[in-house]
Amino acid sequence: MKRTVVWGLTWVMVLAGAGLGLAxxxxxxxxxxxxxxxxxxxxxxxxxxxxxxxxxxxxxxxxxxxxxxxxxxxxxxxxxxxxxxxxxxxxxxxxxxxxxxxxxxxxxxxxxxxxxxxxxxxxxxxxxxxxxxxxxxxxxxxRDDEQGRVAAQTIQKMGFKKVAILHDNTSYAKGLADEGNALLKKDGVQIVFFDALTPGERDFTAILTKLKAAKPDVVFFTGYFPELGLILRQKKEMNWPVPFIGGDATNNPDLVKIAGKDAAAGYYFLSPPVPQDLPxxxxxxxxxxxxxxxxxxxxxxxxxxxxxxxxxxxxxxxxxxxxxxxxxxxxxxxxxxxxxxxxxxxGFNAKGDRVGEVYRVYRVDAGGNFVLQAK
Amino acid sequence: MEEFFQQLTNGLAVGGIYALIALGYTMVYGVLKLINFAHGDLFTLGAYLGLSLLTSLGLSGRLGPLAGLLLLALLVMGFVALTGALLERAAYRPLRQSPRLSAVVSALGASIFLQNTIMLLYGARIHVYPQDILPKVAIDIGGLSIPLVRILVFVVSLLLMGALYLFIQRTRLGTAIRAAAIDQAAARLMGINVDQVILIVFLIGPGLGGVAGLLVGLYYGQVNFTMGWVYGLKAFTAAILGGIGNIPGAMVGGLILGVIEAMGAAYISVAWKDAIAFMVLIVILIVRPTGILGERVADKI
Amino acid sequence: MGFQQPVTNMTDSKYKIAGFGALILLLAVSPLFLNAYWVDVLNSVGLYALLALSLNVILGDAGLYNMGHAAFFAVGAYAAAYLNTQCGLPILWALPVSGILAGLFGLLLARPVIHLRGDYLLIVTVGVGEIVRIALINNLFGITGGPNGIFGIARPELFGFRIRRPLEFFYLIWGFVAVTVFLFARLKNSRFGRALDCLREDPIAAEGSGINTGRYQLLAFMLGAAWAGMAGCLYATKMTIISPESFSFWESVLIFIIVILGGAGNISGVILGTFLIIGLPELFRGFASARMWVFGLAMMIMMVFRTEGILPHRPRLFKGLDRLLP
Structure with missing residues (x-):
């Protein structure tokens, strides 16, 4: 009896799961x-x-x-x-x-x-x-190399001399971090910190304490917004005013919700234009x-x-x-x-990559809005 | 040196939360010898329920922050405890007489089920707690800057653990729980209602897990449906490290794990932090095969 | 454990053999009338069947709680990928090498921890799985490719024929499963298998009967690890790209679930379990985002109704017993 029930259930699921096609x-x-x-x-x-x-x-x-x-x-x-x-x-x-x-x-x-x-x-x-x-x-x-190039350019244009790079060991973030690292080093910028956090965690105070001891002018974060939101928030609690600049995976309105407006204010990131900014x-x-x-x-x-x-x-x-x-x-x-x-x-080039300049620099203002910066 | 002490407080704060979750693992394990893999997801449930109640009832607005939060914690505790008891009835009790690992697989199924229930109900997006509930003040102690909330979270964890410890050691029910943990058959012969004991364990353990979820939500401000998996594994590690089935062991294990992680990140490598923690665990287990406070049980002869 | 009435008599076992034969035949011809997607699902099932069978030696036969089996799977896959892409070793030659390396890794690792009791061993293996994954992500010795993994792994070649399509992989993978089942079934009935049975049920009695328990446990661990390594090699050549996320804690949990849910210690059970655990989520695709929810529910239901697994391990009975019993 029990077995019949189990197999019956299984088959119902199978049939329900079968795909439907339209001519x-x-x-x-x-x-x-x-x-x-x-x-x-x-x-x-x-x-x-x-x-x-x-x-x-x-x-x-x-x-x-x-x-x-x-x-x-x-x-x-x-x-x-x-x-x-x-x-x-x-x-x-x-x-x-x-x-x-x-x-x-x-x-x-x-x-x-x-x-x-x-x-x-x-x-x-x-x-x-x-x-x-x-x-x-x-x-x-x-592509990542395009973003890495824009990131290195932006960091140098802002005049930072000592840079800390933090990624999260995902394929994407590591690629961007490596790209930025190589370009910045080539131009004589000092990289004082290069390490990865673990995605999915909540407490980054240990990393922040270590980052702070490295005394960077700016932190370049290449990971995703859920972790960054927490980092900005915990950084604020530590009263550490160092500026952060991040990659396009942090472009998400939830970032401000997680970090809180006061902690997110002043954060820079590179990204294709945000949905609401598309003209x-x-x-x-x-x-x-x-x-x-x-x-x-x-x-x-x-x-x-x-x-x-x-x-x-x-x-x-x-x-x-x-x-x-x-x-x-x-x-x-x-x-x-x-x-x-x-x-x-x-439009696409011969490799299938999209052509055209896409990256912009954004800054989070005191109201938590993503403000497009002049080029 | 200042950095060392800062990292120590960082580690203790994280470890306090691990310890609180580890209590649920260790209590259930002590009585049933079951690794309740769904415990991490009950923790997530606590975090989400706390958020729902907080935003829909507006408790702190009506009762003032302290009484509001206290009531909120009690509500979350009650709901999650109830879920835990239901889970025990549906997924674990039918397996009590079967091989131990069958119940573990049922628990893993329950974990997937709970996690996806939360995802389907709340959606996959990250949810955020209101920001203005807890004060954002940092206290300076001898050059260290520690946020007040961290201290509060830590103190609350310690209080809950202390209360639980006293409950287990000093009350009649606690004695019954300890008796059932040592030998269920003998406890039954002594007139202890073992089913009732198990039910109570499944009310307290998940209840504490739920409160831990609420604390994490309140403090870190961000919850998502997969968070229980990460915290669950950490807490389970902590429970084993301290000696599973042992309540002070869970506290010690949690705090030590938190500190190892912070120190590993600070002085070796952030990216290798979790690997370092596991290596230390393995070394400790090689030296002390039943964990730091675990009793050495002689094999049956 | 009481005496059970032996269930096998001549006609019964004949039906059983005929039934098994029919099932095997059905499986063997199934790719001819299934589309590429379902053949690939069967390939996935075959790979996990190998992993589950290898874990079954450790968990089902020797009774050692191992929830970090993905570590050995990873060692085999990365060894094969490295040898193939960097040293140009043909992938089928890499198969035994990856098995040996994974086996040695298993031995090295198990040696100091094999004496730990149940759940302590479980967390140690979980830890090893995580350490291996973290090492892979952090590009250990600069050979694992970090989070990107290793790509461009060659397809296997057999007598000049290049195995490429799902259908061709089906026969490679399931052929290997068949060999595995044959070998492991023989092993179960050998001195080694009997020793494992004995030490799982009662280690002290086993020790007393002159079985070197530590040695047998280590051997079982090494054998399981080696087989998982070879499954890793097949996985690498099938995907042509491997990256650390394919060897997460979840993979270890999945293999663990298959063995327990199918019936620890029972080869047919483990294979049936693989079909359920790997096949069901594919059947549930129609549920879209609720697919894992249904899967979790199905898992609980199956476990509650079949508490010892779908096809439980039956204790070995002395062949002459039916003559002794009334």
Whole structure:
């Protein structure tokens, strides 16, 4: 009896879990971390892409067909991602948007390439992803070396002589820290501290005490906003006034909520423009309808870049009037494309990297707002 | 030298929280010989419940900060204790007579379940406690600057631990718990209602875990649904370090683990901090196979 | 442990063998009518089956609580990746080498701690798992590639044929699983297997019967570690990129869950457990973000209803016993 119940339950779940397919639609895959540590990014990605697809379908869809977004969870982990990629590849998607983490994207790259599926990553900034000569791989986000260059430039322009670098040993943060370290050293800036914190922890007083003893002029933090918010807050409690400058993974309004306005004030970071700062009418209208639907604006720029990935793919299909991935890739690589995205005009170079200057310097003001700094 | 003492206070503050969570592990272990891997997620639940109650009831506004926080702590403690007892009934009691590791796997399942319940209810985004509840003042003691809240959190942890210790050592119920921990069958023969003892243990342990979650939320201000996994593993390590099943051991283990981490970060490497803590743990266990305060139990013969 | 009526008589075991044969045949031909995704899910199941079988020797057979098995998996994977990308060793040659290295690592590690009681050993192995992961992230000796890991690992080549597609990997991985099952089943019925059975049930009686318990426990630990290392080598060549996050504490927990939930000490149970634990989250994909919630719930339910695992380990019965019993 008990066994019957267990197996019955299992089968109900199996059947409920079986995928549903719709005929006569263009399927676009979305690979996003909707579970696991980056679930908040994945949630925003899902909302943005679904909303864009709904808007597109309301206007009549693509090539006379409706667009269907097929979501697969990559769990923020490479093994799950490779299975998600296999699954999308067998469901007849024409292109895939995503994903967030670089190593997660890397685990899926060869699968999409072997199945000739266009992939447009949105948050994977590791340099080597586009250095492999993959024909169908693109990304709407900038690369780490670009950010490292801007960071080193900004730090020197501000006149800091002794720099401490703190990363969190993720692939992304370590890459950016190494990049910044090398560039700054080359220009004769003294690096007085270079170490990593452990993501997911809450107490960083031990690190701050050690940092303080190294007496830096500025701390360059390349990790993510949840840890930075706590660091700024605990730094304030220690009454240590050193300035912090950070990378684009700290660009999230929750940063100010975690740190508190007084502790976050004066913090500098580099980033592509924040969603609310995007000067385009189209974007403003989109964010308005997004806020109306989900109660708050999307948290991070990376999710918005997933929306850009969606726009890239659908515009390419619309212009070329085909879903043949080889033709789409040729169109996107062509350099003549002018796609208007949420973060401005989108274009790609021969490697599949996005062209154009994207990084800006922001400063948090006393009211907790992210203020764009003059170049 | 000043840096050394600063790091020592840093370590003790973190260790106080580890110790508070470790108590829940050690109490359950003492009586049931079960590693309750869901304990970390009960801690998370405490942090989230505290946030919900705080923002929806506005207690500190109505009752004043002190009474408000006290009531809040009691509410959180009650809710999490209830969840813990339910968990015991649903996921652990059916496994009491089965091989020990089966219950461990059930606990791991409960951990995944609780963690994802919280994620589905509250969403995956980080949640933030209101900032103006606790005063942000730092106290200067002999050149060291220690935030007042840190001292408060530490003192509260110590008070709770002390109260628990007295409860276990001095009351009739405490005696029953100790008896059940030593030998359940014999305790039953002495007229102790072992099921009731286990229920009480599953009320107190998770209750303390919930309060620890509330303290972490109040002090650090930021909660997310995966936080229990990190704190749970640390607290479990602390409980083992002190000698699992032993209440003063959990306190000592927690404080020592906190200090080792701070010192490892300060004088060796921040990135290797956790590895250093585990290496010290392994060395201590090689020298003292049942932890710092653990009793040496003779093998059954 | 009371005397149990022996359950096997001739007709029963015949059905059993026929049933097993049918299942194996079904598995062997399944990739021919499954799509690439499901074949890859089966590949994932196969890799975890190897890991779970290797942990089963340590946890199920020898009764040593090991919740850091990902450490040996990692050592094997990184050894294979390093030897292949830096020294140009073909990946199938790296297979035994990664096994030996992981086994030696297991031996070195277990030697001082093997005498620890249950849960103390458990936390030590958890610690070792974490130390290994942290060492990998921090680019130990400059050979692990830090958080990026090692990429560009070659695909295996067999007699000039390059194994690349999921279907081809299926036969490589499951072929290795079949060899493993055969060897481990033989081992269970050997002097070694009997010694482990005895020392798990009662170490003192075992010691008294002249079994060198420490030596057997170490051997079991080394064997399990070595096999996990070889699984790591297969994993590395299948993914072609490995990074520290694939060897987290969670992976160790997952393998641990498989063994206990499937039935510690029972080879069929462990394989069935792998299908459930690795396969179910894939079936639950339809639940989207609730998928792990359902998984946790299913895990609790299964454990509560099958408290000794899905296919529990049956104590060995003396073959002549049925003649003695009425």
């Amino acid at each position: 006569d639609s263009i399927k676009i895959g979305l690979m996003a971390p909707v579970t696991g540590s980056w679930a908040s990014e994945g949630e925003d990605m899902k909302h943005i892409v679904n909303l864009l697809a709904a808007e597109l379908n309301a206007k009549g869809g693509l090539l006379g067909q409706q667009v269907e977004v097929v979501l697969e969870d990559d769990g923020g982990d490479p093994r799950t991602a490779s299975l998600a990629a296999q699954r999308l590849a067998t469901q007849g998607v024409k292109a895939v948007i995503g994903t967030y983490g670089s190593s997660v994207t890397e685990a899926s790259q060869s699968i999409y390439d072997e199945s000739s599926i266009l992939q447009v990553a949105n948050g994977s900034t590791a340099i080597r992803l586009t250095e492999k000569g993959l024909k169908y791989f693109f990304r709407t986000c900038p 385009y009418e189209k974007t403003k209208a989109f964010l308005k309808s997004y806020t109306a639907k989900h109660g708050a604006a999307p948290g991070s720029i990376w999710a918005v870049l997933a929306g850009d990935g969606f726009l890239t793919v659908t515009e390419a299909i619309k212009t070329t009037k085909t879903t043949d991935p080889t033709k789409l890739a040729a169109f996107l690589h062509g350099g003549k494309q002018k796609i208007s995205g949420l973060t401005g005009e989108i």
